[in-house]
Amino acid sequence: MFKFDMEAVLDYRVQIEEQCQLAFSNAVKCLQSARVVLAELQKERNELIRNFTKIQGKALRADVIQRHFAFIEYLKGNEEEQMTVIRKMEEEANEKRLLLLDAMKKRKVMDTLREKKMVTYLEDMAAKDRKEQDDLAIMKFGNGVK
Numbered sequence: 001m002f003k004f005d006m007e008a009v010l011d012y013r014v015q016i017e018e019q020c021q022l023a024f025s026n027a028v029k030c031l032q033s034a035r036v037v038l039a040e041l042q043k044e045r046n047e048l049i050r051n052f053t054k055i056q057g058k059a060l061r062a063d064v065i066q067r068h069f070a071f072i073e074y075l076k077g078n079e080e081e082q083m084t085v086i087r088k089m090e091e092e093a094n095e096k097r098l099l100l101l102d103a104m105k106k107r108k109v110m111d112t113l114r115e116k117k118m119v120t121y122l123e124d125m126a127a128k129d130r131k132e133q134d135d136l137a138i139m140k141f142g143n144g145v146k
Contacts, residue, residue: 020100027093
């Protein structure tokens with residue numbers, strides 16, 4: 001029966017890889033939701049601009065126009081803040097991706113080592129089996145000659 005002497009290390013590497021996958025997945029989900037928020041802000045600002053251009057021909061008081069522009073600028077500021085948040089989230093997701101790639105690489109090294117040890121074990125077992133069969137054949141041949 002094959003027993004990998006570094007099985008605990010391999011299990012640890014697998015566990016670390018799973019944690020990195022989970023962290024990366026969460027970072028990507030947060031990034032996607034932040035992008036949705038940005039898209040909604042942009043959509044709202046574009047609708048306000050479109051509505052303002054529709055009512056431009058009408059006689060409007062200066063304070064109404066000022067409030068309209070102030071709100072559009074407010075939304076533009078929110079968009080810029082959201083873009084900053086998205087950039088930070090992209091950096092974080094990239095860091096998590098790099099950690100995941102490193103964890104995958106380390107786990108793969110352990111898997112490769114395990115496979116090599118398994119091949120060596122199977123070759124040793126086959127050689128041992130051949131030797132036993134040769135010894136049995138020699139003993140049978142030796143008993144038959146006497």
